[in-house]
Amino acid sequence: xxxxxxxxxxxxxxxxxxxxxxxxxxxxxxxxxxxxxxxxxxxxxxxxxxxxxxxxxxxxxxxxxxxxxxxxxxxxxxxxxxxxxxxxxxxxxxxxxxxxxxxxxxxxxxxxxxxxxxxxxxxxx
Numbered sequence: 001x002x003x004x005x006x007x008x009x010x011x012x013x014x015x016x017x018x019x020x021x022x023x024x025x026x027x028x029x030x031x032x033x034x035x036x037x038x039x040x041x042x043x044x045x046x047x048x049x050x051x052x053x054x055x056x057x058x059x060x061x062x063x064x065x066x067x068x069x070x071x072x073x074x075x076x077x078x079x080x081x082x083x084x085x086x087x088x089x090x091x092x093x094x095x096x097x098x099x100x101x102x103x104x105x106x107x108x109x110x111x112x113x114x115x116x117x118x119x120x121x122x123x124x125x
Contacts, residue, residue: 002026002114004096009119012086020081020119021073022096028053030100034079035109036070038092038121045095047109049081053098059107064090086123093118 008020022034031053039045049070050059058070069082083090097112 002028002031002098002100004098004114004116006094006096006116006119008080009094009121011122011124014086014088014123014125016086016123017082017084018086018121019083020094020096020121021076021078022080022116023076023078024096024098027100028098031098032101032103033099033106033108034070035097035099035112036081037095037097037109037112038090039095039118040089040092043092048094050106050109051079052106057106059105059109083121086121088123088125091121091123093120095119 003025005023012018035050036048037045051070055072067085073080095118096116098114100113
């Protein structure tokens with residue numbers, strides 16, 4: 001079992017920055033990729049970014065490329081999502097998710113094995 005806990009959400013003005021952290025515990029040795037998803041009010045959950053558990057390869061949805069960065073924070077043993085140049089359309093509950101099974105590539109986010117409870121990010125205009 002892998003437990004995921006998100007932190008760092010909050011309210012920020014458009015153009016501002018925010019960092020989300022995902023703390024993973026439990027059977028993390030079996031983790032293949034770590035991912036961030038988000039769900040805006042009234043919309044379906046969508047993929048945001050992914051990284052190999054050991055670091056390295058990353059994947060982003062087009063609308064966040066150049067603004068968001070996913071990385072392993074080894075000092076805190078977390079997977080962080082640094083968000084810059086935030087837009088009101090980035091407002092959503094952000095979820096951390098882990099995949100322990102085989103993936104076809106770093107951008108294979110079709111199946112996730114574990115989910116956190118989410119962190120709310122609100123971007124005001």
